[in-house]
Amino acid sequence: MDTPTFLLLLKGAGVSLLLALAAIACGTLLATALAALAFSRLALVRTFYRLYIYLIRGTPLLVLALLIFYALPALDLRTGPYLAGALVLTLYVGALFAEVFRGAVLAIPRPQWESARSLGLPPLAMLRKVIGPLVVRYALPPYVNVCVMTVKASSVLSIISVWELTFAAREIIERTLAVFTVLGIAAGIYFVICFGLDRVGRRVEHHLMLKGFVGEHV
Amino acid sequence: MSYARWFTIYGPSYLNALGWTALTAVLASLGAVVWGCVLLLFRLAGGPWGARGVDAYMQAFRNTPVLLPIYLIYFGFPLIGLPWPAVICGGLALVLQNGAYVSEILRGSFKAIDRVQFDAAKSIGLSPWHTFRKITLPQVLVYSIPSLGNQVVLLLKDTSLLSAITVTELTMQAKLLTEQTGAAYEAFMVVAILYLILVSGTEVLFRVAHRAVRWR
Numbered sequence: 001m002d003t004p005t006f007l008l009l010l011k012g013a014g015v016s017l018l019l020a021l022a023a024i025a026c027g028t029l030l031a032t033a034l035a036a037l038a039f040s041r042l043a044l045v046r047t048f049y050r051l052y053i054y055l056i057r058g059t060p061l062l063v064l065a066l067l068i069f070y071a072l073p074a075l076d077l078r079t080g081p082y083l084a085g086a087l088v089l090t091l092y093v094g095a096l097f098a099e100v101f102r103g104a105v106l107a108i109p110r111p112q113w114e115s116a117r118s119l120g121l122p123p124l125a126m127l128r129k130v131i132g133p134l135v136v137r138y139a140l141p142p143y144v145n146v147c148v149m150t151v152k153a154s155s156v157l158s159i160i161s162v163w164e165l166t167f168a169a170r171e172i173i174e175r176t177l178a179v180f181t182v183l184g185i186a187a188g189i190y191f192v193i194c195f196g197l198d199r200v201g202r203r204v205e206h207h208l209m210l211k212g213f214v215g216e217h218v
Numbered sequence: 219m220s221y222a223r224w225f226t227i228y229g230p231s232y233l234n235a236l237g238w239t240a241l242t243a244v245l246a247s248l249g250a251v252v253w254g255c256v257l258l259l260f261r262l263a264g265g266p267w268g269a270r271g272v273d274a275y276m277q278a279f280r281n282t283p284v285l286l287p288i289y290l291i292y293f294g295f296p297l298i299g300l301p302w303p304a305v306i307c308g309g310l311a312l313v314l315q316n317g318a319y320v321s322e323i324l325r326g327s328f329k330a331i332d333r334v335q336f337d338a339a340k341s342i343g344l345s346p347w348h349t350f351r352k353i354t355l356p357q358v359l360v361y362s363i364p365s366l367g368n369q370v371v372l373l374l375k376d377t378s379l380l381s382a383i384t385v386t387e388l389t390m391q392a393k394l395l396t397e398q399t400g401a402a403y404e405a406f407m408v409v410a411i412l413y414l415i416l417v418s419g420t421e422v423l424f425r426v427a428h429r430a431v432r433w434r
Binding site: 054055057058059060061062063064066067070071148151152153154155156158159166169170173177179180183186187190191194195198 | 277278280281282283284285286289290293294297375376377378379381382389392393396402403406407409410413414417418
């Protein structure tokens with residue numbers, strides 16, 4: 001393996017990482033809005049939430065990607081595969097993050113709500129001082145898992161011709177036939193990114209740990 | 219062309235592809251469960267190095283996308299003199315990847331077994347292998363049914379990736395029909411609905427299985 005090939009893979013890794021980070025950032029925003037719908041008073045809104053989760057989780061990412069990839073030109077939006085790829089990844093991980101947030105809110109022990117209310121905290125202060133910090137701590141471990149999953153899922157976008165790490169690897173293989181070396185290095189790069197994310201997540205988790213809090217695992 | 223008409227013309231052509239998707243998913247799931255059990259056995263009986271080896275294997279597969287082992291086997295095996303058909307290559311990759319997750323699920327369930335049972339097994343003179351086969355494995359598998367259901371759903375969805383290595387399963391069929399008829403939206407909508415049905419069916423199946431064996 002020569003240096004230019006390796007640099008090409010690294011460039012692909014950069015694109016993968018960028019795509020994943022964009023999807024994580026936008027997906028988190030989307031998920032916050034979605035998770036709020038899950039706790040709506042209106043049954044119709046809650047049904048919409050459940051339908052969204054069901055549809056996204058019930059179809060493979062690749063099929064969603066192809067649908068959006070083909071549908072976007074049909075809707076006359078001139079976009080390249082990158083925007084379509086980032087969009088589908090966002091919609092996909094948005095659903096996963098939303099389920100993480102919903103689970104975290106449900107995990108908050110009831111006395112926390114009750115005591116916050118009985119202290120007479122206004123709703124916004126309650127959210128900021130009591131519920132928010134707890135949600136962050138409950139959500140963090142599964143959130144990091146989904147982040148890792150996002151990086152891995154971004155590889156699927158190579159099939160809709162998004163040029164990222166997996167696409168670059170396949171391109172190089174077709175040219176050089178060095179299957180084991182190229183895929184080995186690509187796997188190594190993915191491993192470093194994902195394992196690194198996991199470790200950083202654990203560090204933050206440890207950092208946020210609440211001493212003396214009696215809720216489970218937090 | 220209206221959607222209904224499109225479907226009456228091209229709908230039947232999905233049947234073959236549906237069969238391939240279902241077949242790969244079922245066989246790969248069975249393979250993954252068996253491989254997961256073998257990995258669990260390595261972890262439990264392999265000493266410190268067995269546990270370390272299984273850990274390394276699991277981390278390797280957990281932190282890399284499935285597409286890489288799929289490509290590795292499909293493009294790599296012919297180079298070492300194993301020109302296997304694409305379905306087998308893809309299926310093997312799915313087994314290797316999902317087996318890693320299954321072994322983790324089984325390990326979680328293993329922790330739920332009361333230690334007293336192993337003392338009891340020893341005191342009635344069961345060999346370690348018999349203890350694993352008759353005591354550990356059945357309980358571990360039963361406890362794991364809900365999580366295994368999730369994993370099988372993930373595997374089922376991942377079979378769509380085999381379209382990248384020319385397996386004519388559902389996603390590939392939709393791609394072919396798109397090229398043939400130009401109706402991409404219709405072609406992929408049908409596939410999405412079929413996946414939704416397959417996924418829901420799998421979930422129901424595992425829920426029924428879970429209920430059926432819960433109290434034994």
